[in-house]
Amino acid sequence: MIFYLTALFAGLLVVSNILAVKVFTVLGFDLPAAVIVYMATFLITDVIGEVYGKKMAARAIRAGFIAQLIVLFFIYIAVEVPPAPFFEMQTEYEMILGGSFQVIIASLVSYLVSQNLDVLIFHKLKERHGRRHLWLRNNFSAVITQFADTSIFIVIAFIGTVPPNILISMIFMQYIAKIIIVLLDTPIVYLLVGIARKQLDKERAMLMEVTEKVN
Template sequence: MYIYFTAVFVGLLLLSNILSVKLFEMGSIVLPAAAIVYVITYLMTDVIGEVYGKKAARRTVQAGFLTQVLAMVFIYISIQLPPAADFQSQAAFEEIFNGSFRIILASLVSYFVSQHLDVSIFHTLKQRHGRKKLWLRNNLSTMTSQLFDTVLFITIAFWGVVPTSVLLGMIVSQYIWKFTVAAVDTPFAYLLVRWARKYEEKHQSELLKAS
């Protein structure tokens, strides 16, 4: 099950990078479409860490980082390839996929710091509480790491580009959204952890019978 959770994590991570070019409004809050996807990656690392341990969660985070770097390299190569004569969408293709270096740097830095912080906080609490209080470590680790993720990304990507008041407004609005999702996803964390543990117990039982 670990490999499937990691695949979902990496897939959602790559999808969030693609969706980030689309902005949408929720009342007075403006968010990138990636916001509906990226927050779920924290749920996945929490579930992986809860069932498979801290090392497994860190491996998943590292796999996601490496995959993002590789994706950006191949996207850049794809953009530079000469378009076919019948391909009339090169400009649109570049607009969607050709993020600026500053945005890419902001994404990688915020991802690397926040995801590792999420794993560290989660497992510090897990060592203290064991299997109890999953709701506490799921929420506290995600809400804290998402704050760092939001502040780092917005600051690196937009410092000096937009007024400070707008910068602070972007940080606050995006964090409110991430905070809300982190609070709502707790039942799903319990559900996925229970499902994964049952799967692993059944798998181990079948291996013992086979041996």
């Protein structure tokens, strides 16, 4: 199960970077199309940390970061290779996949800070409560880390290009939207944790059977 969760985590990170180009409006909130996909990555690291421990969650974060760097490298190559004479969408291709260096740096920095902060807060609460109050550490860690993630990304990505009052408005709107998503995904966290624990218990039981037979 841990392998599937880590693969899903890395895959969603890569997809979120591509989807982020589009901005949509819902109920007065202007949000990047990647917001739901990206928020799911925090859900997954919470599940990994809850079931498999802090070290495994940290490994997933490192794997996701490396995956992003590799994908960005290959996207850069794909954008820079000369287009065929009949390919007439090079400008659109660059616009969608290329992104700006400033936005890419903002994405990577906010990712590293917020994901590691999330794991830190989540496990501080778990050390205090054990298996109890999963909803508390899932939501409380998100309240802190999503503010950090949103603030870091928007400030680095748009500083110098939009007025300060617009920056504050963007941070506030995206932060509120992310917190709403976090509150809604709490049942999914419980569901995935339950599935992962059952799978882990089966794996441990099988390992004990094998060990007993060998002995």
